[in-house]
Amino acid sequence: MQRDPRTYPDFEFNLRELAGSMGDFGTLFPLAVGLIAVNGMDPVALFVMLGLVNVATGLIYRLPMPLEPKKVISVAAIGQAWPASLVVASGLGLGLLWIVLALSGAMRKVTAITPIYVVRGIQLALGIILGMQAVRMAAPEPWWGLVAVAVILLLRQNRYAPAAIVIMGLGVALMAWRGDLLPNLVFGVGLPRFAVPAPSDIWQAMVLAGFAQIPLTISNAVLATAVMIRDLFPDKPVSEDRLMLNHGVMNLASSLFGGMPMCHGSQGLAGQYYFGARTGGTNILEGLIEISLGIFLGRSLLGILSAFPMPLIGGMMFMVGIELARNVVPLAATPKLRWALAVALVTAALSVVTNMAIGFLAGLALAWVLKWRWPHLLPEQALAQ
Secondary structure (H helix, E strand, O other), X not given: OOOOOOOOOOOOOOHHHHHXXXXXXXXXXXXXXXXXXXXXXXXXXXHXXXXXXXXXXXXXXXXXXXXXXXXXXXXXXXXXXXXXXXXXXXXXXXXXXXXXXXXXXXXXXXXXXXXXXXXXXXXXXXXHHHHHHHHHHHOOOHHHHHHHHHHHHHXXXXXXXXXXXXXXXXXXXXXXXXXXXXXXXXXXXXXXOOOOOOHHHHHHHHHHHHHHHHHHHHHHHHHHXXXXXXXXOOOXXXXXXXXXXXXXXXXXXXXXXXXXXXXXXXXXXXXXHHOOOOOOHHHHHHHHHHHHHHHHHHHHHHHHHHHOOHHHHHHHXXXXXXXXXXXXXXXXXXXXXXXXXXXXXXXXXXXXXXXXXXXXXXXXXXXXXXXXXXXXXXXXXXXXX
16 A cells, blocks of 8 residues: 655544544444344444544554454354354453463564565455455445445545545435435433453353454454554554554453454555545544444444445445555565565465465465575565564
8 A cells, every 4th residue: 555655743633534534434334233233232332432442542553543343253243143242252352362462472473473475465365355345235236336436536635525524425315315314313322331241251252253363363453454554654653562452452441341342454444544544533533423423322323324325335445455455566566576476365365265364374384384495485575574
């Protein structure tokens, strides 16, 4: 992804930052709807805790830091119709695990043995997966997906009518025109409630999907996100240890108040940056909106999110997928890195056709076999983080 050469302060609060905060809605919307509708999660707790964590991460990191549902956990929970208590418990179990990995130094060891081109392969896979998901989301009304792409191409750099805000406004207008907005608006006041998940629920959630979540979080939410932050914000690097510790603390806190398991993700950061996010103001603005929605419109959120025209979100996701996949271009453009490119492509291909954990582990194994058996094939600069 191409870095913006301009410099920005730690915090800005403007239309560009607001538009950037909407860049990862394509992941948040569908999974949030499923967790509320299928698993019975409390929408007040889900959005208020999401908002509070967004505000905290904006203040701490002073740069865009996406938050989204943990994918393996969320997909398994929705597909198997877990009770809400099990979903919440998974966040506590994983939160404790992330804290142990960060404080024990295990995360530093994983970082040290992971070549940069394996991370590029993960980013390419995410771009492809986002593109495929985008096409599926736009399929019911593909013309609205094309409208979203056109708006992005015309207005992404516009200061006064940023593309993401225009697309969100168009979605709300379509809901109102179709009669899906006012019937779903239910005003009230609600707050999350403190509760400690049962130990039996924590273990069950970890066995069902928590342990399977580990490689995806390490590869995408920690390694790939840290690399992307260094690419886009070289003056504000965030270490893998710090990201992992943050994952632990935020999931621990969220689970005690009924929130969903959350993670960062390089595709979410790519989406935020693509649509204009440059400072910690992005997270603060998004967080304040989510807190307000949770407190005052919590009982409306399922209906509103379900009725929103998802082909518009699909168009946004498609463009972000293209931008994310471009991270592999420097490898393809440098002849002496052709073997590094091959490892990245194998990583991406296996991640797409199987899952990201298998792709990451296979790419890592291939890289180190090549380095051990034919060290001249992989120049040192391709191995450096």
